[in-house]
Ligand SMILES: NC(=O)C1=CN([C@@H]2O[C@H](COP(=O)(O)OP(=O)(O)OC[C@H]3O[C@@H](n4cnc5c(N)ncnc54)[C@H](O)[C@@H]3O)[C@@H](O)[C@H]2O)C=CC1
C-alpha cells in the first residue's frame with residue numbers, strides 16, 4: 001500500500017520530509033500540502049510534489065478524503081490543534097517536536113489518543129533512530145554495568161536573534177530529554193540549570209551556554225551542556241559512565257586526513273546533515289505503521305513526558321540554581 005500523506009507546515013523541515021518521502025523512501029506519496037503562508041506550500045508543490053493539492057488550512061488537509069496520514073511540521077505552537085484533529089479523524093500522525101508547547105497541551109493529546117483506543121501519533125524524536133545512539137544503547141544495556149552518570153553536550157554553531165533563553169530547553173535540550181530517558185530506560189525526578197560565564201557571541205535575550213543537571217528515578221546524574229553559539233560546528237556528545245566501564249556516542253563517520261604535518265577529521269555544521277539517516281529511518285517507520293493504520297516509535301506519552309520535563313527545566317532556568325522536582329502522572333496502559 002502507498003500511504004497518501006498530507007504535510008502541514010512547509011518550512012525547513014516540512015520541505016526536507018517532503019523530499020525524503022518523494023525521493024528517498026518507499027511506501028508513501030505526498031498528496032496534500034498546507035502552510036499559513038500559501039506560497040510556501042505552492043512553491044514546495046512545484047518543486048517536489050507536483051501531484052499534491054494545496055489546502056488553505058491544516059484542518060481542511062486533515063479532513064481531505066484522500067489523505068491517509070498527516071505530517072505536522074509547522075511552528076511548534078500550532079502542533080497541538082493539528083494532532084488533535086488527526087486523532088479525531090482517526091488518521092496516523094507524525095508530529096515534529098515538540099508535541100505541544102505546554103505539558104497541558106501534550107496531556108490533551110494523550111487523553112484523545114487513549115480515548116481513541118490505539119496509537120496514532122509518532123513524535124519526531126529522531127535520535128532514537130540514529131545508528132550511533134542505537135549502538136550506544138546496546139552497550140549501555142549490556143556492557144558497562146549500572147549507569148551512574150551521563151555527560152552530554154548539544155552545540156550549534158549559531159542561532160538567530162529570535163532564539164531566546166527558554167528555547168535552549170524547548171527547542172534544543174528536548175532532544176536530550178527524550179533520548180537520554182530512552183537510553184537509560186529511566187525517568188527524571190528533578191532539574192537544575194546553572195549558567196557559566198556568558199559567551200560574547202550570545203544575543204541579548206539569550207543566556208549561552210547553559211548546563212542542565214537532571215536526576216533520574218534510578219539515581220543517575222545527567223549533565224547536559226547547551227551551547228548554541230559555539231561557532232566551530234554542530235556537535236552532539238554523549239558519554240555514559242557505568243559501574244564497569246564508560247561508553248561514548250560514536251562520532252559521525254568522516255575521512256581522516258593526514259596532511260601538512262597534521263591529522264584531522266571535519267566536524268559537521270548543520271543538524272540536517274548530522275541526523276540525515278535518522279530522519280530517513282524514523283519516517284520509514286512511520287510509513288510502515290501508517291500503512292497498518294497505527295503508529296510506533298516515540299509516542300504521545302514520550303512527547304508529554306518531554307513537555308513536563310521541559311517545563312521543569314524552564315522553571316529551573318528562572319529560579320537561580322534551585323532544584324525543581326519533576327513528577328509524572330501514571331502512564332496509561334496504551335503506552336506500557
Ligand atoms: N527533529 C528535528 O531535529 C527538528 C525539528 N524541528 C521542528 O519542526 C518544526 C518546524 O521547524 P522548521 O521547519 O525549522 O521551521 P520553519 O519556520 O522553517 O517552518 C515552519 C512553517 O510552518 C508554517 N506555519 C506557521 N504556522 C502555521 C499554521 N498555523 N499552519 C500551517 N503552517 C504554519 C510557517 O509558515 C513555516 O513555513 C518545529 O516544531 C521545530 O521544532 C525543526 C528542525 C529540526
Ligand SMILES: O=C1[C@@H](O)[C@H](O)[C@@H](O)[C@H](O)[C@H]1O
Pocket residue numbers: 156171172175271
Ligand atoms: O531540532 C533541532 C532544532 O530545532 C534546534 O534548534 C537544534 O538545536 C537541534 O539540534 C535540531 O535538531
